[in-house]
Amino acid sequence: MxxxxxxxxxxxxxxxxxxxxxxxxxxxxxxxxxxxxxxxxxxxxxxxxxxxxxxxxxxxxxxxxxxxxxxxxxxxxxxxxxxxxxxxxxxxxxxxxxxxxxxxxxxxxxxxxxxxxxxxxxxxxxxxxxxxxxxxxxxxxxxxxxxxxxxxxxxxxxxxxxxxxxxxxxxxxxxxxxxxxxxxxxxxxxxxxxxxxxxxxxxxxxxxxxxxxxxxxxxxxxxxxxxxxGGSDPFVVLEDADLELAVKNGITSRFMNAGQSCIAAKRFIVCEKIADEFCDLFAKAVGKLKTGKPDAPETDIAPLAREDILTEVEQQVNDAVAKGAKIICGGSRAEMDGNYYLPTILDCVSEDMQVWSKEVFGPVATIIRVKDADEALQIANDSDLGLGGSVWTKDTEKGRAFAMKLECGSAFVNCMVRSDPRLPFGGIKExxxxxxxxxxxxxxxxxxxxxxxx
Missing domain, CATH: 3.40.605.10 (Aldehyde Dehydrogenase; Chain A, domain 1)
Incomplete structure (x- = not known):
């Protein structure tokens, strides 16, 4: 070949x-x-x-x-x-x-x-x-x-x-x-x-x-x-999180490289008490992202690398919507030549959807609402994958305790998962x-x- x-x-x-x-x-x-x-x-x-x-x-x-x-x-x-x-x-x-x-x-x-x-x-x-x-x-x-x-x-x-x-x-x-x-x-x-x-x-x-x-x-x-x-990293937003900080990092973590990253934030697990406010801030930030040619200085979302990747992302989103997920923004291909998919937020994601259990390798953020930190941890660990994960809270000690319970190779508190030559990098499970x-x-x-x- x-x-x-x-x-x-x-x-x-x-x-x-x-x-x-x-x-x-x-x-x-x-x-x-x-x-x-x-x-x-x-x-x-x-x-x-x-x-x-x-x-x-x-x-x-x-x-x-x-x-x-x-x-x-x-x-x-x-x-x-x-x-x-x-x-x-x-x-x-x-x-x-x-x-x-x-x-x-x-x-x-x-x-x-x-x-x-x-x-x-x-x-x-x-x-x-x-x-x-x-x-x-x-x-x-x-x-x-x-x-x-x-x-x-x-x-x-x-x-x-x-x-x-x-x-x-x-x-x-x-x-x-x-x-x-x-x-x-x-x-x-x-x-x-x-x-x-x-x-x-x-x-x-x-x-x-x-x-x-x-x-x-x-x-x-x-x-x-x-x-x-692969990875399906949880991005856990607790009730006392600094929402502006979480949104800023969530945008970078999910949409960098058009979402084509193993350690991208893929599952946004948000406590119900602050979920509406988080989603509103997140949607406004996503709405400012510009889709365009990768060599244009104003571009934030470039094309996906191959047509088959674009097709798979589209199919995963369609499956979620058919099963009850709500599109907050995006949800379709961009109307331009190339392998472009609009930056997307899916709310009300449930476990019967492909996006719950499968890695989404594109610019799609899934919102999973939970009642408290205990349920957030249970859902964060309810995955066959275990590459990275992050938790967002103003209480650093609480965040560290939560991070220690995450089943993954790298856990970050109030910062996005990233690779660094000074730190070991890898995963567990699949x-x-x-x-x-x-x-x-x-x-x-x-x-x-x-x-x-x-």
Whole structure:
């Protein structure tokens, strides 16, 4: 299956990139193994230089890379620039702190002398999605490389130019060392690549279905897998919340990237006492959002990345309305060329609707009214997914206690869920397992070895 560039706003011609042949794949895997044989013995300072050079290149050419992101998956230009800048920040973070994360730990097991050492694994396969086509690669790849591993990347088929640009960034940092190699391969070839003896671990960011398939293949090969899958994050607004603060953050959390984010606020669980006031403020804020071309400075809502995503969002909203949900605003495609859906608020959402239990990957906020904090917690945890969640209250201690009871990988009080290089990131339940970022992210890609001397 070829990789196809298809502009979501329908303003550019398609560009087709051919899938690599088996012989070309073999060359890339051999190169990756040879790169690992050099990187594993490269001192930390030289590995850090690779990331620092990558960061410098990202910062120097951020507008160009942002333009590629915008053209391929439709992200608003200012958001795309922010994504590229965040990648540079991540590279610099690992360049500065990676040595400490990889430093051996001495353990007192007297009369023996013992330590815990962190050694690279080998070639790491990254299977990455389109919605943050730079960030989700860099947060894994930079951790793998600073640990002494080499990387092969199977990127989403609708962002081929992003994949090529990322390969260029890493390999221009050290021209004679292919730290990251791009694989234009179809999903049908992934099983054989994971099973290849040169691949030592796999990291996937994607759907639950993809996660199950990759985990099963990695399990058969007895190889570690890091899975960051979907999310249906609760955004819990308690009776004593600062509503203006909650609305401001709710707008960003739900509608950034046209709602195409695993950690977007998707289920707005609001205490009945303040629900009408919250909905009124929220609707007024959503009404100010402008839908338009992603490169227009005034645009807030850009097109969805693919037509099938648009169709699914439309179907989920129609299902909810047919079962009694009320449209406060939006609720339809925008009347313009491209994969546009209007920013939407659905009120009176109930558990028989798809939007209650399924992730909505688009600009649709669902309102679930509850009588109190106890019911809010019960509904927040009534999900097969457990990526992130937030709670809004003027009582920080109460908020922290609530956050501790949320069944998710990241819980935030009075701020929106976000990823940060300094904090571990990942989920539980069907949102995956393992952690990216911070020290935990580096240690996903190492052999934690016990060394004991008598």
């Amino acid at each position: 070829p990789y196809i560039f298809k502009d979501p706003s329908f303003t550019s011609e398609e560009i087709i990139f051919d899938e690599i042949t088996d012989s070309e794949l073999e060359i890339k895997l051999k190169n990756a193994e040879q790169t690992y044989s050099q990187l594993r013995y490269t001192n930390y300072e030289n590995r850090a230089k690779i990331l620092l050079r990558a960061a410098k290149q990202l910062e120097k050419e951020k507008e160009r890379y942002a333009r590629i992101i915008t053209e391929e998956m439709g992200k608003i230009t200012r958001e795309a620039i922010g994504e590229v800048e965040k990648c540079a920040l991540c590279c610099r973070y690992y360049a500065e702190h990676g040595k400490g994360f990889l430093k051996g730990d001495k353990v007192d097991v007297s009369p023996l002398s013992a330590s815990i050492e962190y050694q690279p694994l080998g070639v790491i396969l990254l299977i990455m999605p389109w919605n943050f086509p730079f960030w989700q690669v860099f947060r894994c790849a930079s951790a793998a490389i600073i640990s002494g591993n080499s990387v092969v990347l199977k990127h989403a088929s609708n962002v081929p130019q992003c994949a090529l640009a990322i390969e260029e960034i890493f390999n221009s940092a050290v021209p004679d060392l292919n730290c990251l190699q791009n694989l234009f391969v179809s999903s049908s070839r992934i099983d054989n690549i994971i099973a290849d003896k040169r691949i030592k671990a796999v990291a996937l960011t994607g759907s639950e279905a993809a996660g199950r398939a990759v985990a099963a293949t990695a399990g058969r090969a007895i190889k570690p897998a890091l899975l960051e899958l 949102s995956g397992f393992g952690r990216e970022l911070a020290a935990n992210g580096v240690r996903q890609f190492v052999n934690i070895k016990t060394v004991c001397c008598g």
